[in-house]
Amino acid sequence: MKQQDVLHADETSYQVIESDKTKTYYWQFCSGNSEKRQIVLYHHAETRGHEVPLGFLDGFKGYLHCDGWGAYHLLPEITLVACAAHIRRKFYEAIGNKKQPNQSSPAYIGYRYWQKMFQLERKWQALTPEERLTARQAELKPVMDAFWQWLENANILPHSKLGRAGEYAAKQRQAMMEIFNDGRLEFSNNKAECMIKELVMGRKNWLFSTSLQGATSNGVILSIMKTAELNNLDVRKYLNYLFREIPNLKVVDSSTLKDYLPWSETVQLHCKQQ
Template sequence: MGYADETPYRVLESEKATNYFWAFSNFEHSEKPFVIFHYAQTRSREIPRAFLADFKGYLHCDGYSSYDSLENILPVRCYAHVRRKFYEALPQTTACETIHPAEYVLNQLKKCFKLEQDWKPLSPKERLVQRKAELKPRMDALYRYVGEISAVPKSKLDKAIQYFMKYRKDLERVFEDGRLELTNNQSERLIKDLVMGRKNYLFSTSYAGAEALGNILSLLKTSELNGLNPSKYFTYLFEALPNLPVLTSKHVDDYLPWSPKVQEHCKA
């Protein structure tokens, strides 16, 4: 089970006005949670296709087309993005006495998210049972309602409806596995540090600088996911790695955030 998201980034050395960072992560509650910030000059489908070439299974993502038709990957679309589109479709004024269709959809989604929050303490198997019993009928009814909405073509409401209908199969994958989430919020939380940082340092000068930033952020966020104090972890790496007689992949494995030795020395 994986998560993916991407965000624009500027690199002065690049001829393109906009480059990108892709954030790929596994389930944050797994035994070895990680996130990798992958720098690329493009947002094309070739990036996730190459990076995820050996990955098979469910991938939480948004509605961006680059996640479509990836081999051996089942996209799980995000209900938070559905909610956002209907929120954007709300009218500026509320003079009408009848409830607006977008408001009705938002109210129903709010109830669905509340149910999901109530089921958070349950095991994946128990949560899946509850989803099929309570959430699935609600979603089926909501799809019937949305399918009957008459919206002005190309309006914000029409775009929200089209998005909801287009990704129904991907959205309903949450009824296949109780470990799956209704949203891709994990990716957005992980990528937040990069987004906030970008507002301060604005850009990287070179490709090498952008790649170095991705490596640092990957270690930083992965250490946090594994319950480490990032400052202790980086200090530990700077002191230990230069003193190794040789640096092989096996030696590196001993210094990954979930290594027992690292856990002992760098726990938060």
């Protein structure tokens, strides 16, 4: 994963009975849509501090899609890419009456800017990265530049919901503008949001882990299963294949296990979805 150019990241809270802390966290990292090999990893840790992604992504020097959580801003040699969905959501939350919004209100105006940008992005989903970059520079950038200019001149109360939306957007400006440098980058971090929902939905059923080791193991199992799914494998076939083959290996190390990763030709031959 660290050899790839574009990654997404997100994190969510989790309860472990054995832990002294009220909350622990799953950190989720996944490959960008442009990457040939799709990987998702659920890494359990007792903290939400920057030391977790700092250690986990040690050696990674590419683009990282993320939200505004401060831990990501302390990572060296990594280019952060902001999430337009988070910016839009904060303006939407500031509108107030969602059924009959005041269309002249600053909250609604800010929200409409981002709605317009999302509409443009949807038109370019099937384009190559090069084509998408050209389209963004020609059509999206003028709209985004107009939003930043509007935000600078808007009369917004600093501690209101709208004020917090404007402050969040301003802090994300530099990271948001990265999408005009590389067409492989996504307009939002929705991929990571969707990937972590797998864990959140499961958590509602099993509620917690008793031990820290159990939480770690849970993350490993989910990582294997979800990565298999992203690489078009039948997850049940893949797990059966691993359980059948790996115990019979004479040597189990990083070299031999490469043949059992989801994208290997042998695994694709035996476990591909029908």
